[in-house]
Amino acid sequence: MKYFIYLLLVLLFLLTGCGNNEEQPLSSLKEVTKQSWSDIEKSATGTTVRLYMWGGDEGINQYIDKWAIPHLKEKYNITLERVPMDTAQILQKLQTEKKANKQDGTIDLIWINGENFKNAKENGLLAGSFTDQLPNFKKFYDTDDPAFTIDFGTPVEGMEAPWGKVQFVFHYNSAKIEDPPSSFSELKGWIKKHPGKFTYPAAADFTGNAFLRHVLYAKADEPSDIYNSPLDEEAISDTAAKMWKYLNNIEPYLWRSGEHYPNSLTELDKLYSQGQVWMTMGYNEARAESLIAQGVFPETTKSFIMEPGSIGNTHFLSIPFNSSNIEGALTTINFMLSPEAQLAKYKPNYWGENTPISLDKLSKEMRKKFKAVDRGDSVLSQEKLEENFLPESEAAYVEWLEEQWFNEVVQQ
Amino acid sequence: MKSYSSKLWIHLTPALLFLILPFFGIITAVRHSIFADEGFTLNFYQELFQSDRFFSSLAFSIRTSIIATALAIMIGLILVRLFHPYLAKLSPRISVWLPMLFPHFVWGYLVILLLAESGLFAQVLSAIGWIDGTNHFPILTRDPYGFGIIITYVWKEVPFVILMLLPVYAAIPTTSYDVVKTLGGNRWDQFKTVEWPHIQPTLIETCLIIFSFTLTAYEVPALIGTTYPEMVSVLSYQWFYGGSWDERPLAFVVMVCVSIVIFMIALTSYLYLNRRRMRAMRGRL
Numbered sequence: 063m064k065y066f067i068y069l070l071l072v073l074l075f076l077l078t079g080c081g082n083n084e085e086q087p088l089s090s091l092k093e094v095t096k097q098s099w100s101d102i103e104k105s106a107t108g109t110t111v112r113l114y115m116w117g118g119d120e121g122i123n124q125y126i127d128k129w130a131i132p133h134l135k136e137k138y139n140i141t142l143e144r145v146p147m148d149t150a151q152i153l154q155k156l157q158t159e160k161k162a163n164k165q166d167g168t169i170d171l172i173w174i175n176g177e178n179f180k181n182a183k184e185n186g187l188l189a190g191s192f193t194d195q196l197p198n199f200k201k202f203y204d205t206d207d208p209a210f211t212i213d214f215g216t217p218v219e220g221m222e223a224p225w226g227k228v229q230f231v232f233h234y235n236s237a238k239i240e241d242p243p244s245s246f247s248e249l250k251g252w253i254k255k256h257p258g259k260f261t262y263p264a265a266a267d268f269t270g271n272a273f274l275r276h277v278l279y280a281k282a283d284e285p286s287d288i289y290n291s292p293l294d295e296e297a298i299s300d301t302a303a304k305m306w307k308y309l310n311n312i313e314p315y316l317w318r319s320g321e322h323y324p325n326s327l328t329e330l331d332k333l334y335s336q337g338q339v340w341m342t343m344g345y346n347e348a349r350a351e352s353l354i355a356q357g358v359f360p361e362t363t364k365s366f367i368m369e370p371g372s373i374g375n376t377h378f379l380s381i382p383f384n385s386s387n388i389e390g391a392l393t394t395i396n397f398m399l400s401p402e403a404q405l406a407k408y409k410p411n412y413w414g415e416n417t418p419i420s421l422d423k424l425s426k427e428m429r430k431k432f433k434a435v436d437r438g439d440s441v442l443s444q445e446k447l448e449e450n451f452l453p454e455s456e457a458a459y460v461e462w463l464e465e466q467w468f469n470e471v472v473q474q
Numbered sequence: 475m476k477s478y479s480s481k482l483w484i485h486l487t488p489a490l491l492f493l494i495l496p497f498f499g500i501i502t503a504v505r506h507s508i509f510a511d512e513g514f515t516l517n518f519y520q521e522l523f524q525s526d527r528f529f530s531s532l533a534f535s536i537r538t539s540i541i542a543t544a545l546a547i548m549i550g551l552i553l554v555r556l557f558h559p560y561l562a563k564l565s566p567r568i569s570v571w572l573p574m575l576f577p578h579f580v581w582g583y584l585v586i587l588l589l590a591e592s593g594l595f596a597q598v599l600s601a602i603g604w605i606d607g608t609n610h611f612p613i614l615t616r617d618p619y620g621f622g623i624i625i626t627y628v629w630k631e632v633p634f635v636i637l638m639l640l641p642v643y644a645a646i647p648t649t650s651y652d653v654v655k656t657l658g659g660n661r662w663d664q665f666k667t668v669e670w671p672h673i674q675p676t677l678i679e680t681c682l683i684i685f686s687f688t689l690t691a692y693e694v695p696a697l698i699g700t701t702y703p704e705m706v707s708v709l710s711y712q713w714f715y716g717g718s719w720d721e722r723p724l725a726f727v728v729m730v731c732v733s734i735v736i737f738m739i740a741l742t743s744y745l746y747l748n749r750r751r752m753r754a755m756r757g758r759l
Contacts, residue, residue, distance in 0.1 A: 322700040464718075
């Protein structure tokens with residue numbers, strides 16, 4: 063019996079011993095960034111970086127798989143692995159790993175912004191501040207641009223690096239519609255004239271929620287009343303009432319009389335491609351290009367924006383708290399921010415997305431290349447997009463709309 | 475006696491080991507539903523029981539699950555009764571079980587492809603002139619009555635019902651039917667006195683499995699459900715993965731409540747069956 067207890071104790075010590083060994087902290091972000099940049103790049107050589115990102119857009123996936131992965135391999139000998147996963151689920155995975163105190167995580171890079179960034183930052187799921195270490199960010203970007211320092215109202219504090227910039231646009235089939243509406247009241251008139259030909263995704267969907275924010279901006283006295291102030295339900299109650307009235311007003315004339323809202327943008331796109339509805343929308347001014355090329359959207363698809371403007375945001379790359387390859391992650395982010403990578407992303411053949419880079423900081427030759435890119439007929443001109451640009455509101459609005467929309471519109 | 479009980483535990487070990495994970499999940503869910511940052515609280519339950527969204531969702535889920543279960547059981551039972559001698563052969567049996575090979579969401583997609591307003595059926599019917607244009611096709615998917623969800627589950631669970639009932643029917647001695655016939659009983663008497671006592675325990679068990687699955691599974695209602703009313707699984711998923719993490723405890727509370735509902739139903743049927751079994755052992759069926 064004593065022998066048995068002795069064995070048990072030994073086993074217990076062994077177990078705790080192992081536990082301690084595992085908990086030894088890996089090189090943290092702070093230690094890594096103490097090194098010079100060339101040392102960081104050197105120790106990143108030959109490693110594997112696992113990038114977890116939302117995988118619902120074929121163009122974006124192809125940009126990573128066909129352009130970024132081979133070029134990164136060639137230039138830095140880094141193997142980049144793309145793992146498709148919804149951002150909320152990535153954060154859930156990190157949260158679970160944090161609770162279990164798992165220090166050598168499987169995620170090295172995440173694609174993030176908005177309320178996900180807020181949740182990640184507030185729950186300590188990110189490695190820390192790193193953007194001031196990235197040579198390309200310092201050289202080619204306007205580091206003080208509020209679009210990079212504030213993400214849906216949350217201060218970025220160097221914890222994520224700007225990867226891309228998109229603006230919300232509506233799409234329509236120019237073969238069926240001659241003049242797209244130019245304001246929300248015109249849209250209402252159009253919807254009433256063409257019952258069943260318009261709908262928007264439910265508020266829980268990213269795009270559907272952005273549509274609601276446009277209505278909210280439109281119903282405020284000034285859009286800046288919303289995006290310049292934190293959510294105060296009392297203060298905006300008048301604006302909110304106008305918004306719900308507008309939405310309930312158009313509801314009977316929506317696709318399927320508003321009894322069902324598409325659960326996702328994919329569902330709305332499908333309705334549009336089948337001609338059941340005549341308009342769709344999306345948070346990327348150039349996304350129709352690749353869909354037209356694939357034959358999903360009709361070739362006559364064009365885009366439009368309405369008064370008071372079009373909301374745009376920046377999306378970012380960040381490093382989780384328990385990345386096991388911080389050097390590799392930093393090198394990869396720096397590469398993704400480089401003019402070459404941004405140019406390839408800007409071209410319409412894969413992703414076609416706008417770049418957050420400052421064109422006037424580029425070399426003359428590079429600037430020319432950017433200017434020479436033809437983004438396609440379905441994309442509005444850069445001037446028009448910039449003139450109508452509206453910044454995002456605080457992340458709290460997203461949650462508030464998600465909940466209230468259900469009470470005020472769906473259950474009515 | 476002692477050796478019997480220790481043997482029992484040995485036999486139960488694999489099952490218990492297997493149950494560690496789900497049990498851990500349930501305990502975590504319960505813990506998250508009653509603890510906030512400041513300690514023990516029942517606020518989340520209070521909040522949930524004041525939510526109309528939850529109750530309408532629960533009512534819709536229970537209604538949909540009961541209809542889907544009842545239809546699946548009835549159709550499965552009728553098919554087995556009609557075809558069980560034939561289904562004893564391998565190839566027809568495999569063809570019946572074929573739908574079980576596909577995951578539920580594949581079946582859900584199939585239902586959308588076939589029954590949506592722009593789906594295959596609508597196109598075929600309008601092409602042969604039964605309906606004027608695909609927009610006259612009834613709305614069967616993403617509808618507020620749960621038709622799409624019910625169709626998917628019935629289609630998917632009928633083979634499961636057959637799988638469960640076939641061995642029971644195969645085990646009914648044919649002589650029992652002869653006894654009823656000799657005593658002048660009709661087909662209903664045959665069913666009531668011969669088949670029903672045999673199949674009832676399996677039928678109740680199958681009912682329970684299908685009902686709890688339909689009530690809580692996520693992918694089918696997420697795919698072919700509508701915005702409102704929504705199934706509890708979809709509601710709970712939205713609260714869990716929604717923008718605000720403050721609603722996460724509510725998602726756990728929903729799942730705990732649903733687990734309690736299922737547990738109560740399971741317990742009731744277990745007690746009922748057990749009582750019947752005891753009576754049967756005493757010979758008073």
